[in-house]
Amino acid sequence: KQEVTQIPAALSVPEGENLVLNCSFTDSAIYNLQWFRQDPGKGLTSLLLIQSSQREQTSGRLNASLDKSSGRSTLYIAASQPGDSATYLCATSGTYKYIFGTGTRLKVLA
Amino acid sequence: SAVISQKPSRDICQRGTSLTIQCQVDSQVTMMFWYRQQPGQSLTLIATANQGSEATYESGFVIDKFPISRPNLTFSTLTVSNMSPEDSSIYLCSVEVRRGRGEQFFGPGTRLTVL
Numbered sequence: 001k002q003e004v005t006q007i008p009a010a011l012s013v014p015e016g017e018n019l020v021l022n023c024s025f026t027d028s029a030i031y032n033l034q035w036f037r038q039d040p041g042k043g044l045t046s047l048l049l050i051q052s053s054q055r056e057q058t059s060g061r062l063n064a065s066l067d068k069s070s071g072r073s074t075l076y077i078a079a080s081q082p083g084d085s086a087t088y089l090c091a092t093s094g095t096y097k098y099i100f101g102t103g104t105r106l107k108v109l110a
Numbered sequence: 111s112a113v114i115s116q117k118p119s120r121d122i123c124q125r126g127t128s129l130t131i132q133c134q135v136d137s138q139v140t141m142m143f144w145y146r147q148q149p150g151q152s153l154t155l156i157a158t159a160n161q162g163s164e165a166t167y168e169s170g171f172v173i174d175k176f177p178i179s180r181p182n183l184t185f186s187t188l189t190v191s192n193m194s195p196e197d198s199s200i201y202l203c204s205v206e207v208r209r210g211r212g213e214q215f216f217g218p219g220t221r222l223t224v225l
Binding site for chain 2: 031032034036041042043044045046049051089091093097098100101102103
């Protein structure tokens, strides 16, 4: 059974810092891995999707990498801003099912 | 992508009652899913809503408690039946727009509080 873990659970950084969020999964037989952002009490916003054949994806200040063999993905956020404060979730996809990680709650201080 | 709306956005309900949540998508999609997010927790898949047939439920979720309808390719409902305070959660619907790509898009969620 797939298990997805995110470290750290919470992170507080000053504005302008570059930061890395980690996502680990136990079963490497995935179709893809998706990163989401969730603001308090809200739904999920899709940030990046990495197909299983890809190594990384970039969108603006965000870069996500995928290493299936080691069961790891990272989300890199460059030049963090207070507006980046949210919970970040990763999810693996396998046979029509998504398994979500535990999330990293990020706070960027002005 | 897809634009997904949910109704209601939030509700406060009494123990023992039922609530039906609606999910509307702006385009036809093959796959629709319902998730639950309990306070402080991550998302757990309740079921896959199948058009024209019974939903496929995950372990720990049953049709009597969470009946689902999917009358067409743009609409689905989830009912939370005989509610208890433990059902207080955010309920989210999601869709997979391009079958096989596996990318999911989520609605804004319904925040349910059961007293």
